[in-house]
Amino acid sequence: MGDTLESDRLGSFPHPREVSTLVGQEEAERDIFDAFMGGRMHHAWLLTGPKGIGKATLAYRAARFVLRHGVPEVAQAAHATDLSVVESDPVFRQVAAQSHPNVLVINRPYDDKAKRLKTVIPVEEVRRTANFFGMSAGAGGWRVAIIDAADEMNVNAENALLKILEEPPARGLFLLVSHQPGRLLPTIRSRCRTLRLKPLTSESIATVLVANDVKASAEERIAIARLAEGSAGRALSIADGGGLDLYREIAALLVALPKLNVKGVHALADKVARRGADEAYTTTIELLNDWLQRLVKTGAGAALEADLAPGEGAAMTRLGASGGLDRWVEVWEKISQSVARAEALNTDRKLVILNIFSMLESVAGERVGA
Known part of the structure; x- marks a missing residue:
């Protein structure tokens, strides 16, 4: 299985285990650093916040740090001031190469039969921690399990993890990456120290x-x-995916609502729904949802920012001004449901895009009296 099929890798960019710096999350990093240096290292940390803000990068930084130093006295002697470990250090190289014996990473595995990543983390993956924590640790004595993302565990996997967290292994460290912690069992959350990472500036x-x-x-x-x-x-x-140009293309179609450029919508759908355009399709859905979200905020009185595409601010004001915002919220929810259902049923993605714009056209027509 190649790197591109890792569930926690973003395209061709470096994996979080290969990244030596963490930007914009100094407060969360300081909490882990202070806990370690003060001899109060919790056995399980739940790193929460939106996707892509550095949770996994922080998890790997914490893992490398405890494996590198082992005890506070060693870190003090090394004059450590944060969780950084230099890229030339053997611990950094081993973690980056996935060869460190004291690190176990649990994520969605590859399904050889279906030739794709599984949609959940099954219980078998979590059960690997039993053997892992049963082994003798190497130098420093720490063993670290990273679960990315914990939200993706199925119920049996969550229950298996809970049993381990109830009787945590000595010198064992769990680092749970979670985009939606509310989906986890409350008993798992209660046994972890939660760190809420903030969206980046x-x-x-x-x-x-x-x-x-x-x-x-x-x-x-x-x-x-x-x-x-x-x-x-x-x-x-x-x-990486030309998303800025894609957004401007989408916005040009949206600002004309309730008039719909049918030819333009079909051209967009053909481009992002073709075979091999998975990233463009996903980005299109996200950008459409974001545009709707900003429209609702604008209609609720949020201040307008400078346009990212010509006329979008005026369009949001016009479409969100008449009456309540319930219909826009409703179509926003319907789009999410439609996309999820289409993925489950393997529906033609072009039809999904066309259906979304049809819903938007309909509601826009209601709102401006077209």
Whole structure:
């Protein structure tokens, strides 16, 4: 199985285990660092927040740090001030190469029969922790299990993890990455120390784009950061997949509502629904949802930001001004349901895109009296 089939890898960009820096999450990092240095290291940490803000990167930083230093005294002697471990360190290299014997990573496995990643983390994956924590740890004595993302465990897997957390192994560290912690069993959450990571600032996202050698002007980086809404991972996806141009194409269709450019919609659908365009399709759905979300916020009185595409602010004001916003919220929810159902039934993605624009046209017509 190649790297591109890892559930926690973003396109061709470096995997979080290969990244030596963490941008914009200094407060969360300080909490883990202080706990370790003060001899109060909790056995399980739940790292929460939106996708793409650095949760997995923080998990790997914490794992490398405890494996590298073992005890606070060693970290103090090394004059450590944060969780960083230099890339030349053997621990860093082993973790990056997935060869460190004291690290176990649990995520959605590859399904050889279906030739794709499984949709959940099955109980068999979590049960691997029993043997892992039963082995003798190497130098430093720590063994670290990273679960990314914990939200993807099925019920049996959650129950298996709960049993381990109820009787945590000595010198064992669990790092749970969670985008939606409310989906986890309350008993799992209660046995973890929760760290809520914050969405990144536009400045932090711009730093990440530069660090990943994204070719974009300063103006384009600002626009990408705004579309990413605090997620560096999403910003990289948008930049890598031509998402900024895609957004402008989508917005040009939306600002004309309730008049629908049928030819333009079909051209968009043909482009993002073709074989091999999975990333473009996913980005299109996300951008459509985001546009609707901003329309609802605008209609509720939120201040308008500068347009990312010509006329979008005026269109949002016009479409969100007449009457309540219930119908827009309703269509927003219907789009999410329609996309999920289509994926489950393997529906033609072009039909999904066409159906979304048809729903938007209908509601826009109601709102402006067309």
